[in-house]
Amino acid sequence: MSISPAFLDELRARVPISRIIGRKVTWDLRRSNQAKGDWWAPCPFHGEKTASFHVDDQKGFFYCFGCHAKGDAVGFLREAEGLDFIEAVKVLAAEAGMAMPDRDPAEARRADRRATLADAMEAATRHYRLQLGTGQGAAARDYLTGRGLDAKAIERFEIGFAPDSRQGLFTALREKGIPPETIVEAGLAARPDDGGAPFDRFRGRIIFPIRDARGRAIAFGGRAMDPNARAKYLNSPETPLFDKGRSLYHVGPARAAVAKGAPLIVAEGYMDVIALALAGFGGAVAPLGTAITQDQLRLMWRISPEPVIMLDGDSAGQRAALRLIDLALPMTGPGQALRFALLPAGQDPDDLLRARGPAAIQTLLDEARPLVDLLWQRETEGRDFDSPERRAGLDASLRKAIAVIPDEATRNHYTATLKERRHALFGGRRGAGRLTPSPGERRRGVSFGTPPVLAQTRATALGQQDAAESTMEAMVLALCATYPGLAARVESRLELLAPQDPARAALCHDLLAGTESTDGQQALQRIMGDAYVRASPLIRAPVELDRAAAVLVNLLDKIEARRAALSELLRAEAEIQGLVDEGLTWRMGESARARHRAEHPELADSADLDEDRDALSARLAAYAGTKRRPRSGEGQG
Known part of the structure; x- marks a missing residue:
């Protein structure tokens, strides 16, 4: 429509x-x-x-x-x-109080058809729930009791039972006046190849209703009672109501729980979700018998910015986690992250809850690993890197994997993190080549975390650049605080400023929102006490707003240019193999040129720019350790 x-x-x-x-x-x-x-x-x-x-x-x-x-x-x-x-x-x-525009007739027919199918699904849900309480459902009730589900839990999750009858549901729905074609279209029955009467799709199975985010029954999942059944679990087929790749089990209650502060946990199956929810982890969902899809990821991120993927600790669960890397990386970024909690081998959430209680699940959630951990594990586990070629192969595979990350800041952080891991692997430190310390090493305090920043690193131009940017950032915030209405002129750019200091971040938020937080006011006092800020004529003697705005825009240009130059430097550094080639030198020159234009808008090009470009190239070569020493006889005479 x-x-x-x-x-x-x-x-x-x-x-x-x-x-x-x-x-x-x-x-x-x-x-x-x-x-x-x-x-x-x-x-x-x-x-x-x-x-x-x-x-x-x-x-x-x-x-x-x-x-x-x-x-x-x-x-x-x-x-x-x-x-x-x-x-x-x-x-x-x-x-x-407005009337909706007239609907397209075809769309109106489709909407009416979906409503008819939804009514059939609700009737089937009631039928299955009634069957669980009959004599035919005794074995199913015993199974559920053995899995720790009492009558209240069964009621909460609307669990039912489909007796092993060829047309039990079909006949019951026909008696309620539901046409055969509706029963078949809803996925509740199937027509045989010979064109005979439709037969029930679910027979001899415990039934789990699948509802969408609005609470409509759109499909069913059935667990076979016969251990020799060809499929242990069977889901409804795709219908006008049900798209398996766009749906999650328990999504509605999970959304409500996450809104109240619960983590979003992605488990493997129906019973996993039920066990987690009954143990107090109400934000549990499950994909429907297949690998997680892009649409399911998008649905998860609409609920929570950082879902926790909880997979069984067996080889199949680990393979599923590693497969998810390539699916998630092209979509990851701020507000769209993943963490992974791998269960002990041979256990599912229900097993772990029975053995060790909810505290064990909470520990797994607290120790969940980020996506970058699994990427590194996938590329390094079980491999030797005892030759330059193998190390170059690792670098190439990592570059290829993170190149698909769309958000530049996220991509740069991946580059920096993987660089640290690479240093730990090849740098000869204790434990090199392993992703995490062993339990014994953890007890002794051994860590493979980020190495400390060295004094000589802080003394480089790159370290000094951070101090310069901090000063410009302080001046930006001081100008916005001094001149009312100035922040509104650069609202979108001010949002992207994202100061690393939490107090400055609070001040930035206050300037955008027109509020006064304690942290923000403390940050403003410190900024106004800075000698550079105090000495600024624009602060000591406020001028017209347009003049202040021009200075503010120039400062933001400089900050953004510096960040872009640093981003290019980090990316180029990660790509270096051997000597710095002409392509990298050109890219660094272009980065220097952009920064020069931002910092010296009155100049087009100058010898200063060439010096800046040469300095960047030299710094890149120094970082890579690729400066050649003169061979015997070179550079002499």
């Missing part, structure tokens, strides 16, 4: 976005300015106690400074309530 932009604009104008979001959050009235339509609250999309979720009625948008979720009222309804686009528009239209 097509919705015109004019209709959507009218909806947004009639319904303040705060009215929609206010049903899901508790506003922080001390920070909010109700008269201006400026609202603050803890974010509903990730667990937090501070109010970093901003809603602006005038612009009609929301933005979270913590998880970076953003959008309009339609987007909020889609994320918070699992609605599709048309359903979200309907909610807003009802709120505004």
Whole structure:
């Protein structure tokens, strides 16, 4: 169904976005300015106690400074309530008292058909639940009891049973007036090849209803009671309601639990999720019998910025984790990360909970490893790097793996982290070649973490660059604090400034939000006490806003150019094999040229630029250790 932009604009104008979001959050009235339509609250999309979720009625948008979720009222309804686009528009239209535009007839027929199928799925859910309580369901009840599920748990997860009858469900639904074609289209029955009467798809199985984020029953999973069954688990086929690659088991309750602060845990199967949820880990979900897909990853990240992938500790579980690396890397970035918790070999979450209780699961979550750990493990485990060629092969494979990361900052951090791992592997330190210390080494305090920064490193131009950037950063914040309205002119660039110092970050947030936090005010006092800032004429004697804005823009240009130059240097350093070639020298020259233009906008090109470029190339060669010593006879005479 097509919705015109004019209709959507009218909806947004009639319904303040705060009215929609206010049903899901508790506003922080001390920070909010109700008269201006400026609202603050803890974010509903990730667990937090501070109010970093901003809603602006005038612009009609929301933005979270913590998880970076953003959008309009339609987007909020889609994320918070699992609605599709048309359903979200309907909610807003009802709120505004506006009639929806006429639907496309074909789309109307499809929507009506999906509603009919959903009704059939609900009828099937009730039928299966009733069958679990009959005599035919006695063995299934015994099995569930043996797995630690009491009547309350069975009710909570709506578990049912399909007797080993060829047409039990089909007949029951026909008696309720549901047509055969609807039963087949919903995936509840299948037609035989010979064209005979449809037969039940699930027979002799414990049934787990699969619901979407809105709570609609869209499919079933069935566990065979017969140990000799061809498939231990069987899922519904793809239907107009059910897309296996876009769905997760237990997604609705998990979303609600994560919003209250629970971690999002991705387990392997239905019973794993149920065991975790009953043990207090309500944010558990599971893919539906297949490897995790891109669409499932996107769905997970809409719920939590850092899901924990909890896989069985056997070889199959580890292989699944390693396969996920290549799927996730092209999508990873700020707010879209993964961590991995590998269970002990031969155990699933239910086994571990029975043996050691919820504390063991919590320990696994606390020790979950980031994606970069598994990437390094995959590329190094069980391999020898006793020759230059093998080491070069490792470097090439790592470069290829992280080259697909779209976010430049994330890619640079991967480069730096892998460089540290490479140094630990080839640098001759104790434990070189292994990803983590052994248990005995951990007890003795041996660590393979990041090596300390050396004094000679701090003395290099690269170290001095950090101090210069810090001073410029302080001047940016001082200008924005001195000149009201200046921060609003560079709002998007100020958001990207992202100071590393937490107090400065708080000040940056205050300047954007118009608030005054304790940390931010302390940072401002320190900045204003800085000799460089105090000496600035723009601070001592404020001038017109446009002049201050020009200086501010120039400072931001310089900071961004420096960061880009450092990023290029780190990337080029990671790519070096042997001597610095002309391609790298050219790239470093271009980086120096861009930085020079930002720092000296009044000049086009000069000898200073050539010196800067030469200095960068020399620094790159020094980092790589590739400077050649003169052979005998070279450079003499």
